[in-house]
Amino acid sequence: VAPAPRLSAASMSVVEHVREMASAGLHSNVRLLSGLLLTMSGNNPELFSPSQKYQLLVYHADSLFHDKEYRNAVSKYTMALQQKKALSKTSKVRPSTGNAASTPQSQCLPSEIEVKYKMAECYTMLKQDKDAIAILDGIPSRQRTPKINMMLANLYKKAGQERSSVTSYKEVLRQCPLALDAILGLLSLSVKGAEVASMTINVIQSIPNLDWLSVWIKAYAFVHTGDNTRAINTICSLEKKSLLRDNVDLLGSLADLYFRAGDNKNSILKFEQAQMLDPYLIKGMDVYGYLLAREGRLEDVENLGCRLFNISDQHAEPWVVSGCHSFYSKRYSRALYLGAKAIQLNSNSVQALLLKGAALRNMGRVQEAIIHFREAIRLAPCRLDCYEGLIECYLASNSIREAMVMANNVYKTLGANAQTLTLLATVCLEDPVTQEKAKTLLDKALTQRPDYIKAVVKKAELLSREQKYEDGIALLRNALANQSDCVLHRILGDFLVAVNEYQEAMDQYSIALSLDPNDQKSLEGMQKMEKEESPTDATQEEDVDDMEGSGEEGDLEGSDSEAAQWADQEQWFGMQ
Secondary structure, three states, X not given: OOOOOOOOHHHOOHHHHHHHHXXXXXXXXXXXXXXXXXXXXXXXXXXXXHHHHHHHHHHHHHHHHHOOOHHHHHHHHHHHHHHHHHHHHOOOOOOOOOOOOOOOHHHHOOOHHHHHHHHHHHHHHOOOHHHHHHHHHOOOHHHOOHHHHHHHHHHHHHOOOHHHHHHHHHHHHHHOOOOHHHHHHHHHOOOOHHHHHHOOHHHHHHOOOOOHHHHHHHHHHHHHOOOHHHHHHHHHHHHOOXXXXXXXXXXXXXXXXXXXXXXXXXXHHHHHHHHHHOOOOOOOHHHHHHHHHHXXXXXXXXXXXXXXXXXXXOOHHHHHHHHHHHHHOOOHHHHHHHHHHHHHHOOOOHHHHHHHHHHXXXXXOHHHHHHHHHHHHHHOOOOHHHHHHHHHHHHHOOOHHHHHHHHHHHHHHHOOOHHHHHHHHHHHOOOHHHHHHHHHHHHHHHHHOOOOHXXXXXXXXXXXXXXXXXXHHHHHHHHOOOOOOHHHHHHHHHHHHHOOOHHHXXXXXXXXXXXXXOOHHHHHHHHHHHHHHOHHHHHHHHXXXXXXXXXXXXXXXXXXXXXXXXXXXXXXXXXX
């Protein structure tokens, strides 16, 4: 709204006082006064002119919006638009006792377009996206501002209306060629990087120090086509440039790309660099927390969750991090609740969907889990972990055929890399007929990436079935030469037990537990060896274990049943 010329307080009408307070951000004051004035207007329709009633309704609705009373705000905005429609039909403006010396109407009336935008914002907060699209669609194209086109583009994309979304994003770029989020939106909808770059070329050439932008567009074009290696190389080339060194967004993107490529070590390293540069960073911290939890660093995960909650509890990330802590502590009901809460805050949070899906799967609710993994795939079609979750569900429900179809599709869609080869091999291992194919696929994966942990684990599983323990030991030693991983140390311990190398097996179990104190299988392997070494103490140890085990199990059950109170509230668990 264009600011009206400032008048002295004595010469201002009461509506102008309301407008002044609204401009000054005195929302609670506006709400009280405008509410009283609207009641007066209802009791005496002649008190205010139609234009003044329109203004009062808009300012009152704005104050409700500020207080997050979105349904009430929509109601008042709707009344304001009805009043505006009646006003446009009337050329005469009735005099009013409260309007001693008002400014011209055209200078002070709130914009009808802005009112509709605010209504759309209310609808999105209420998760009524169809209503938001309908209200914005009603604005003629030539009257749509960049923010209206941006909101429409995001809503169209969420609704699966890709063509309309592309059109709206392009309109944003036509008006604002440096709108980088609109560029990312186009790239995510498979618009070619060259086409997107052509829409910014004029501004790049006319402004100094913007030569990096074309490389930036190229990098994120690789991101959205799933070419992780080229995306990493391109972003690294950007990040090394002195002007863009230590950019938190680029570091976060690198961390996410390393994660997608299965390079968890470098992913964690980049996340740590990013949060050192920005202690209040939230974006990407859900993935960081998940990686820490997978490594058994649950104390670090707990600390990260607390820190994120202190920054903001209105983002999905702190809830996901806390959920990862619960999940890897085997408190699945609690993890389910926290994942559902995260989805409520951000229905596009892929990590929240994966957390909730994994919790549902581990609780035996496989069909519900499948729904969540499918939604994650829809939102992030280039993320392999989404497909892995769905395939695990198929295997858990013995749907090997569906798992094979999905694994083959992923292999064809994302290309033959170590990750897709390993995923396909994982499914092949479930069928005795395809064991040889699994072996071939794993060999190809390990040729590409000898250090890829999932491929090493699956190859070791195959060698264990064939009782080729010496080959397995050689494979695992080679994989552990340049990295340390709990699962690899534990499996090496199992293989060493099979060839009667008990002392070294005990060492491997100890290393595994030092990396992840909660790794139950390593603990069981160590306890089994200790009992075999001292059979005279076995009975006493079993008695102690029974006593301790029953108490520990009781604690776990208690904590999980406590969380189950939340799990019973089904409104948290439906797709938001």
